[in-house]
Amino acid sequence: MTGETPIPTSWVGPIRLSGDVVGEQSVPLATYESPLWPSVGRGARVSRLVEDGIRVSVVDERMTRSTLFTAPDAATAVAAARAITARIDELAAVVSARSRHAQLIDIDTEVVGHLLFVRFALRTGDASGHNMVTLAAEGLMAAILANHPELEYGSISGNFCSDKKATAVNGILGRGRSVIAEILIPAAIVEDQLRSTAARIVALNTRKNLVGSTIAGALRSSNAHYANMLLAIYLATGQDAANIVEGSQGITYAEERDGDLLFSCTLPNLIVGTVGNGKDLPVVEDALQRLGCREDREPGANARRLAAIVAATVLCGELSLLAAQTNQGELMQSHLLLERRTEAGA
Template identity: 40%
Template sequence: MSDVSDLADRVQSGELRLYELEDHADEATAAAARRELLRRETESDPDAVGGFSFDAGDVHGSNIENLVGGVQVPLGVAGPVAVNGEAADGEYYLPLATTEGALVASVNRGCSAIRAGGGATARVLKNGMTRAPVFRVADVAEAKTVAEWVRENEDALAEAAESTTSHGELQSVTPYVVGDSVFLRFSYDTKDAMGMNMATIATGEAADVVEAETPAELVALSGNLCSDKKPAAINAVEGRGRTVSADVRIPREVVKERFNTTPEAIEEANTRKNLVGSAKAGALGFNAHAANVVAAMFLATGQDAAQVVEGSNTITTVEAREDELYASVNLASLEVGTVGGGTKLPTQAEGLDVLGVRGGGDPAGSNADALAELIATGVLAGELSLVSALASRNLSSAHEELGR
């Protein structure tokens, strides 16, 4: 404790800065010293955050700076749910980390209906992590010259980009011109990694080639046309990360038994709420609460939580057929990985183990594909449950019972 108090004293006196503590003590002691500093300088008693299962030395510098501790989020499980995917095939329990009461119960109800209907079908339709630098040119004539050069020399850009990684592959480079600005949207297959850092480093190398061979001058390695962690129509249309769909056909009698309503009522609620209502609102996502499930599974499996923004680019469709209900979800831009980043943390790694997708897949990319298919299935379950609750007018009573 004397080391902890001494380090806190030295920070308070100005002798040391917060980020310098690891230069004078091991990572766990440095974190304890920061908690002591918070105890002294704020109206807090951060004992609970000091109880964490990861190794302070493992996360320092790779996952976090100025480590204080860890924050716990309740973890639940829904399922089992049957999935017929190209990468995920079988019955799965879905780990969901959330503080919202009724969410896990809702997804669990949807999983039960999907299972009773014979399971969901899921497919990854497209894969490409993007990074889009912006370059300065003199005028639109010069901009066209740069764009044409890029289209004709994609192989040279691929060679430069792929020299930085043993896993990533450049799939395409698409130029966009706005006056004297040229944006180049690079798209990569990053295999089982989410790949944002990989794409950034690779694009930096390719940007050097563009500068050397054309009049263009790099202004920013990210020009927001990527588009990362922001609502963007380009991601809803062109996709980013995995574009994945899941659907299910549920017999009419199962709909009545599990949801206490009819396929026609669910279809109408989905059309008026998710389609018409979202269109009137100018939304990019046409769904009931896809981000709820994306966020919960992201937290449980170590994904970048801020990319829930892109994960909400989901369209939910429902059709009442003669003997059944057909429902689908399409997630245009789901950014996931099973290696790197937060997937290495102990509790998040356990979440990936529950799904059987921890680490690199064989073939490369198959584990991240499976994770995308499973998240899409979870979203489908959540959409079915919520829309049917609205159709049967059960939503408020469910939240009164479970979510207060």
């Protein structure tokens, strides 16, 4: 390391949580976009005014690596694909022999002409798992090539994973932690704290996030700005920031219930971990400790806690921005006011 790039960081909240994580938790946001702090803070304040706060559900967790083989022809590739998926238990043993934490849980294949793509999905404990799955894939490729001399090595990664790219496969088959965050906000709180109504927020979400994203050609993505919150908390907690590419693919859903607002954010591709590269920096270690992600828990539990907190943070920022955009002029006025205040205090 030859130097450091300082990024302004603020702890925002606390956010009230229920479901798979219970309690109130402040979060660190590292960003040059200073208005993000009060915006997420407004969503956090709303969560504290609701008895259950933001309910978080961790749906699944897995990290993937897709390998590429070549065969003499399509028929050979198809036959090999069927044989490989049938041997998942044997291949799982190959992974277990190379790692104490990696666990093979699924295999998906695609054949294109004479090319065979094999997508391995693994549990990786508290690590995000990039290196762990690549190491596992090397052993799996060696085992497959030994059993299938008709195949040849193509690549350790065939882009069917898919890492740091906006694709459909991650949302369909899963990659990283899949989390849903939701909150039911009484009408009075929507009006007092968000200066809006459930009906207006629901309408805007449909017109902007669903219709607008569709005509833009968005790929499994209907949200206002997940990437803003993801990047800020990824940088503060030592994550690979490039993973916001797939992490920001998610869907915001809003529904009016007797005047109240049901609001949710579904994030199927959160790539986060609490151990591994980037986690040894003192500022990151401090952040993970303050987030309660350094406790003595079963493997994977600390990373699941972090993923749940990240999803709740995304909801806070998404809710606040959409509410602001229901009022003409509010968004720009807020940015100008907050950025000028920051510059004046610098």
